[in-house]
Amino acid sequence: MNSEKIVALTFDDGPNLTTTPEVLDILEKYNIPASFFVCGNNIDDGTAEVMRRAVSIGCEIQNHSRTHSDMTKMSAEEIAEEINFTSDAVEKAVGKRPGFFRPPYIAVNETMFDTVGMTFIQGVGAEDYIDEVSAEERFRRIIAQTKDGIVILLHDAEGNFRTVKAIDMIIPKLKEEGYRFVTISGLFKEKNIVPVKGILYTSVFQTERYYH
Protein backbone atom coordinates (compact mmCIF):
# COMPACT_ATOMS: atom_id res chain seq x y z
CA MET A 1 0.00 0.00 0.00
CA ASN A 2 1.57 3.20 -1.17
CA SER A 3 -0.14 6.35 0.08
CA GLU A 4 2.25 8.76 -1.64
CA LYS A 5 0.57 11.10 -4.12
CA ILE A 6 1.90 10.77 -7.66
CA VAL A 7 1.14 12.60 -10.89
CA ALA A 8 2.25 12.31 -14.54
CA LEU A 9 3.20 15.47 -16.41
CA THR A 10 2.68 15.01 -20.17
CA PHE A 11 3.27 17.14 -23.26
CA ASP A 12 1.69 16.86 -26.72
CA ASP A 13 2.48 18.00 -30.27
CA GLY A 14 6.31 17.97 -30.22
CA PRO A 15 9.07 17.30 -30.68
CA ASN A 16 10.68 20.53 -31.91
CA LEU A 17 13.99 22.35 -31.52
CA THR A 18 12.67 25.32 -29.49
CA THR A 19 9.92 24.72 -26.93
CA THR A 20 10.69 21.04 -26.29
CA PRO A 21 14.28 21.84 -25.16
CA GLU A 22 12.92 24.67 -22.96
CA VAL A 23 10.55 22.20 -21.29
CA LEU A 24 13.48 19.81 -20.78
CA ASP A 25 15.47 22.62 -19.13
CA ILE A 26 12.67 23.09 -16.59
CA LEU A 27 12.39 19.32 -15.96
CA GLU A 28 16.14 19.22 -15.34
CA LYS A 29 15.94 22.24 -13.03
CA TYR A 30 13.53 20.32 -10.77
CA ASN A 31 14.99 16.87 -11.54
CA ILE A 32 11.66 15.31 -12.54
CA PRO A 33 10.55 13.16 -15.51
CA ALA A 34 7.67 13.79 -17.95
CA SER A 35 6.15 11.98 -20.92
CA PHE A 36 6.08 13.39 -24.44
CA PHE A 37 3.33 12.34 -26.85
CA VAL A 38 4.90 13.11 -30.21
CA CYS A 39 3.65 13.41 -33.79
CA GLY A 40 5.57 11.27 -36.27
CA ASN A 41 5.75 14.01 -38.86
CA ASN A 42 7.74 16.18 -36.41
CA ILE A 43 10.49 13.58 -36.10
CA ASP A 44 13.72 14.18 -38.01
CA ASP A 45 17.44 13.90 -37.19
CA GLY A 46 17.39 17.09 -35.11
CA THR A 47 14.28 16.36 -33.07
CA ALA A 48 15.38 12.73 -32.62
CA GLU A 49 18.36 14.17 -30.71
CA VAL A 50 15.94 16.19 -28.51
CA MET A 51 13.97 12.98 -27.77
CA ARG A 52 17.20 11.19 -26.81
CA ARG A 53 18.00 14.04 -24.42
CA ALA A 54 14.50 13.62 -22.91
CA VAL A 55 15.01 9.87 -22.42
CA SER A 56 18.46 10.50 -20.90
CA ILE A 57 16.84 12.52 -18.08
CA GLY A 58 14.20 9.85 -17.38
CA CYS A 59 11.38 10.93 -19.73
CA GLU A 60 9.24 8.69 -21.93
CA ILE A 61 8.31 9.19 -25.58
CA GLN A 62 4.75 8.13 -26.47
CA ASN A 63 2.50 8.26 -29.54
CA HIS A 64 0.25 11.17 -30.63
CA SER A 65 -0.33 9.95 -34.25
CA ARG A 66 1.61 10.87 -37.38
CA THR A 67 -0.31 13.84 -38.86
CA HIS A 68 -2.47 15.03 -35.92
CA SER A 69 -5.72 14.48 -37.83
CA ASP A 70 -9.16 13.51 -36.53
CA MET A 71 -8.76 9.74 -36.58
CA THR A 72 -12.49 9.06 -36.09
CA LYS A 73 -12.80 9.86 -39.80
CA MET A 74 -10.21 7.24 -40.81
CA SER A 75 -10.41 3.59 -41.82
CA ALA A 76 -8.72 0.96 -39.67
CA GLU A 77 -5.88 0.80 -42.23
CA GLU A 78 -5.33 4.55 -42.11
CA ILE A 79 -5.39 4.52 -38.29
CA ALA A 80 -2.81 1.72 -38.23
CA GLU A 81 -0.56 3.66 -40.61
CA GLU A 82 -0.70 6.78 -38.39
CA ILE A 83 0.23 4.74 -35.32
CA ASN A 84 2.89 2.53 -36.86
CA PHE A 85 4.71 5.37 -38.62
CA THR A 86 5.15 7.22 -35.32
CA SER A 87 5.97 4.16 -33.22
CA ASP A 88 8.59 3.08 -35.80
CA ALA A 89 10.16 6.57 -35.81
CA VAL A 90 10.23 6.76 -32.00
CA GLU A 91 11.73 3.29 -31.71
CA LYS A 92 14.38 4.16 -34.29
CA ALA A 93 15.26 7.37 -32.42
CA VAL A 94 15.25 6.24 -28.78
CA GLY A 95 15.26 2.43 -28.95
CA LYS A 96 11.92 1.95 -27.20
CA ARG A 97 8.47 1.52 -28.74
CA PRO A 98 5.58 3.61 -27.30
CA GLY A 99 2.97 1.75 -25.25
CA PHE A 100 0.64 4.73 -24.71
CA PHE A 101 -1.41 6.74 -27.19
CA ARG A 102 -3.05 10.16 -26.98
CA PRO A 103 -5.74 10.61 -29.67
CA PRO A 104 -5.49 13.94 -31.54
CA TYR A 105 -8.24 16.30 -30.26
CA ILE A 106 -9.15 13.49 -27.80
CA ALA A 107 -11.44 12.26 -30.60
CA VAL A 108 -12.03 8.51 -30.28
CA ASN A 109 -14.31 5.81 -31.64
CA GLU A 110 -14.63 2.06 -31.44
CA THR A 111 -12.55 1.46 -34.58
CA MET A 112 -9.64 3.29 -32.94
CA PHE A 113 -9.87 1.23 -29.74
CA ASP A 114 -10.06 -1.96 -31.84
CA THR A 115 -7.13 -0.98 -34.08
CA VAL A 116 -4.63 0.68 -31.73
CA GLY A 117 -3.09 -1.85 -29.36
CA MET A 118 -1.96 0.78 -26.85
CA THR A 119 -3.32 2.39 -23.68
CA PHE A 120 -5.40 5.50 -24.47
CA ILE A 121 -4.56 8.59 -22.39
CA GLN A 122 -6.40 11.87 -21.95
CA GLY A 123 -5.63 14.09 -18.91
CA VAL A 124 -6.59 17.35 -17.22
CA GLY A 125 -5.66 20.41 -19.22
CA ALA A 126 -5.59 24.20 -19.17
CA GLU A 127 -6.46 25.14 -22.77
CA ASP A 128 -2.76 25.90 -23.07
CA TYR A 129 -3.01 25.93 -26.87
CA ILE A 130 -4.89 29.26 -26.61
CA ASP A 131 -2.53 32.27 -26.44
CA GLU A 132 -5.06 34.33 -24.45
CA VAL A 133 -4.85 31.87 -21.53
CA SER A 134 -2.00 33.34 -19.48
CA ALA A 135 0.75 31.33 -17.77
CA GLU A 136 -0.78 32.23 -14.39
CA GLU A 137 -4.21 31.00 -15.51
CA ARG A 138 -2.69 27.75 -16.83
CA PHE A 139 -0.98 27.27 -13.46
CA ARG A 140 -4.25 27.96 -11.58
CA ARG A 141 -6.31 25.54 -13.70
CA ILE A 142 -3.81 22.68 -13.42
CA ILE A 143 -3.38 23.05 -9.66
CA ALA A 144 -7.18 23.09 -9.20
CA GLN A 145 -7.61 19.78 -11.06
CA THR A 146 -4.63 17.81 -9.77
CA LYS A 147 -5.29 14.77 -7.58
CA ASP A 148 -3.37 11.59 -6.78
CA GLY A 149 -3.04 9.46 -9.93
CA ILE A 150 -3.94 12.19 -12.41
CA VAL A 151 -2.43 12.86 -15.85
CA ILE A 152 -1.63 16.51 -16.59
CA LEU A 153 -1.96 17.37 -20.30
CA LEU A 154 0.03 20.34 -21.64
CA HIS A 155 1.59 21.17 -25.01
CA ASP A 156 5.23 21.70 -26.04
CA ALA A 157 4.21 23.00 -29.46
CA GLU A 158 6.60 25.50 -31.04
CA GLY A 159 6.33 28.96 -29.42
CA ASN A 160 4.26 27.87 -26.40
CA PHE A 161 6.41 29.88 -23.94
CA ARG A 162 3.42 30.42 -21.62
CA THR A 163 3.37 26.72 -20.80
CA VAL A 164 7.13 26.73 -20.19
CA LYS A 165 6.52 29.58 -17.72
CA ALA A 166 3.50 27.77 -16.23
CA ILE A 167 5.36 24.53 -15.47
CA ASP A 168 8.05 26.56 -13.71
CA MET A 169 5.23 27.41 -11.24
CA ILE A 170 3.23 24.14 -11.38
CA ILE A 171 6.12 21.81 -10.55
CA PRO A 172 7.33 23.54 -7.33
CA LYS A 173 3.73 24.06 -6.16
CA LEU A 174 2.81 20.37 -6.58
CA LYS A 175 6.10 19.30 -4.94
CA GLU A 176 5.20 21.55 -2.01
CA GLU A 177 1.77 19.83 -1.87
CA GLY A 178 3.52 16.46 -1.53
CA TYR A 179 3.27 15.14 -5.10
CA ARG A 180 5.99 13.12 -6.77
CA PHE A 181 6.28 13.21 -10.57
CA VAL A 182 6.40 9.95 -12.53
CA THR A 183 6.19 8.93 -16.19
CA ILE A 184 2.92 7.72 -17.70
CA SER A 185 4.00 4.06 -17.48
CA GLY A 186 5.25 4.72 -13.94
CA LEU A 187 1.82 6.00 -12.93
CA PHE A 188 0.23 2.61 -13.73
CA LYS A 189 3.17 0.57 -12.35
CA GLU A 190 3.39 2.40 -9.04
CA LYS A 191 -0.37 2.11 -8.42
CA ASN A 192 -0.31 -1.56 -9.50
CA ILE A 193 -2.97 -0.96 -12.13
CA VAL A 194 -3.04 -2.92 -15.38
CA PRO A 195 -4.40 -0.69 -18.18
CA VAL A 196 -7.71 -1.86 -19.65
CA LYS A 197 -8.68 -1.65 -23.32
CA GLY A 198 -11.62 0.67 -23.95
CA ILE A 199 -10.74 3.26 -21.27
CA LEU A 200 -9.55 6.76 -22.13
CA TYR A 201 -7.54 7.48 -18.97
CA THR A 202 -7.45 10.90 -17.31
CA SER A 203 -6.81 9.30 -13.91
CA VAL A 204 -5.08 5.97 -13.37
CA PHE A 205 -8.00 5.05 -11.08
CA GLN A 206 -10.59 5.51 -13.83
CA THR A 207 -12.79 2.48 -14.58
CA GLU A 208 -15.49 3.76 -16.97
CA ARG A 209 -14.97 2.38 -20.45
CA TYR A 210 -15.60 4.25 -23.65
CA TYR A 211 -17.29 1.11 -24.95
CA HIS A 212 -17.91 -2.45 -23.77
Ligand SMILES: [Zn+2]
Ligand atom coordinates in the same frame (compact mmCIF):
# COMPACT_ATOMS: atom_id res chain seq x y z
ZN1 LIG B 1 -2.34 17.38 -30.00
